[in-house]
């Protein structure tokens with residue numbers, strides 16, 4: 001299928017991209033890897049008047065260690081580059097998820113910035129970044145830079161806190177102190193690979209002496225984060241599950257009881273791939289698996 005006619009401009013620097021966005025605002029769309037936007041345009045579900053191609057802005061690509069110890073991931077970093085990065089792959093939930101996202105071609109072209117700016121309610125990366133408590137850096141020509149906690153970034157299906165003239169430039173991952181384990185478990189829709197239900201879990205012992213390895217196992221797990229994708233109209237943190245498990249040893253029975261609340265307050269989606277009851281049952285299973293794996297990795 002052929003998209004509707006559009007104008008096209010390629011920005012070679014970040015400033016140029018921001019100027020183009022400031023000039024054309026809501027009539028323009030950023031294109032990065034094009035893996036989500038182009039299919040929508042071909043189906044004419046998106047009909048931007050103008051595309052601003054940021055794909056060759058080198059400064060937006062790559063992973064770096066920030067002076068404060070956090071990991072900074074440029075918005076244009078592809079899944080394939082993330083898979084090649086040892087510091088990203090050290091995060092067990094990333095190592096779980098990245099090899100399974102999409103296929104080789106999409107992983108070569110698709111970017112982390114595009115994945116979260118698109119805000120597909122069944123995408124994997126939003127759940128991973130919610131569990132990691134990432135921060136999103138956005139920039140506009142007129143207002144400069146601001147940071148958005150990932151917890152307030154997603155506003156609904158395909159909707160984010162980014163303004164029409166803002167470009168997402170970087171994603172920052174905190175470098176937590178203490179000992180941590182993490183995991184991502186998902187049931188995928190066989191044809192597309194998108195999540196029917198996906199759960200990212202991060203658990204940690206952060207109290208005094210945590211991580212010194214001496215008597216870590218006796219210490220309770222005081223940081224529990226559970227993020228869900230594919231289930232509601234946007235990814236979310238399962239706060240009631242987290243509260244129920246915080247301060248426990250995350251025994252199988254505690255986890256089993258807590259995950260029964262994972263869809264509390266959420267309008268569970270039903271579609272031809274999974275009705276509401278099946279999706280609800282599956283997200284509980286994925287949560288149990290993700291939490292148990294994260295706990296076991298914590299040691």
Ligand SMILES: Cc1cc2nc3c(=O)[nH]c(=O)nc-3n(C[C@H](O)[C@H](O)[C@H](O)COP(=O)(O)OP(=O)(O)OC[C@H]3O[C@@H](n4cnc5c(N)ncnc54)[C@H](O)[C@@H]3O)c2cc1C
Nearest residue numbers: 030032033034035036037102110111114117123124168193
């Ligand atoms: C066959 C196929 C299978 C897939 N399977 C999976 C899967 O299993 N799991 C999964 O999670 N995803 C999957 N995806 C989706 C894929 O992850 C995304 O398409 C891709 O990551 C989007 O990145 P992109 O660079 O291609 O974004 P684009 O398509 O270029 O852009 C997507 C949207 O984000 C905006 N945008 C992009 N970059 C920026 C930026 N820096 N600042 C502001 N706005 C920006 C664009 O304007 C557009 O609205 C699949 C896609 C395909 C085609």
